[in-house]
Amino acid sequence: MNTGNLNVRTGPGMGYGSIATLPFGFGVQMVARNSEGNWILIQLTNGVNxxxxxxxxxxxxxxxxxxxxxxPVAPTVTPTARVTGALNANLRNGPSTDNAVIGTVPLNETVVLLGRNYNSTWAQVRxxxxxxxxxxxxxxxxTVPVRSLSLADGSVFVPYAPSYPGENTTGTNYRTHVVVAGDSLSRLAERYSTTMYAIAAVNNIYNYDLIYIGxxxxxPG
Structure with missing residues (x-):
């Protein structure tokens, strides 16, 4: 790859949603091309194309x-969704239950899908x-899976975190930690006597500055 961050899309065109963002230098396996030869189908390390x-x-x-x-060419129809999981869905100012509620979306109301968070558990809507x-x-x-939307929370997702010399976590016992305000990978590494790289590796984190409350x-350790 010869760009800073490369979007991996669900189809051969800019109109398709992003399913992953790969960093510069990330190796990929080429599988096929489109008929025009300007888009390449690749396979990610987790088997997803x-x-x-x-x-x-x-x-x-x-x-x-x-x-x-x-x-087929990406449809021009704007992706939408209906609220079906509760009487009212809370509308928040960020992708976490710790973010403030700024409104509610009634049952069966249709909203426009704008994007998703790093693990597709939240959707940004209008x-x-x-x-x-x-x-x-x-x-x-x-009308489309949330995971097919482009990232809208500023995060960078790769299928697996990079490996680091000396960060072998095979056979390691694990504890869990729920992120709270003020946490960072470096602070957690110091608190639990490990390294931020080891924490990143076992949690598939690429961008060390992006962890989320909750x-x-x-x-490891």
């Missing part, structure tokens, strides 16, 4: 030799009155 623009890949392989695997906020994904039934972390 997705599409990336060929202009952001660095490879000596002739991508035109890949088999063709076209899919109501018909223009109010924008976050709703738990479990309370929604959408998130449950495994702590």
């Amino acid at each position: 997705g599409w990336v623009n060929v202009n952001y890949l660095f490879t000596q392989y002739n991508t035109n030799s890949l088999p063709v695997s076209d899919v 109501r018909s009155n223009g109010a924008v906020g976050w709703v738990e994904a479990s309370a929604l039934t959408g 998130q449950t972390l495994l702590i």
Whole structure:
């Protein structure tokens, strides 16, 4: 890869939602191409397939030799969802129950899906009155899966965290820690006598600056 962060999309075009964001230098396996040859189907390390623009890949392989695997053009219909999980769904100013409630979305109201958080448990939505906020994904039934939406919480997701020399956690016993305000990976590492890299590795965290209040972390050691 030859770009800072590369979106992996559900189809060969900018109109498709992002299912992952890969960092510069991340190795990928090429599987196929679209008929125009400008999008490449790749397989991530967790077995999930997705599409990336060929202009952001660095490879000596002739991508035109890949088999063709076209899919329909992305629909122009805006993804929406209905509230189906509760009488009223709380609309919050962030993707956590610790974020403030800024309104409610009544049962069966249709909202526009704008994005998702790092693990697709929350969706950013827009109501018909223009109010924008976050709703738990479990309370929604959408026209597209929440996981197919683009990331909207500023996080960076990769299928597995990078490995680090000396950070072998095989056979390690784990404790759990629920993130509270003021926590950081470095502070947790100091508190539990481990390293921030070990915590990141076992929790599939790539961006060390992004942990969330209410998130449950495994702590090796």
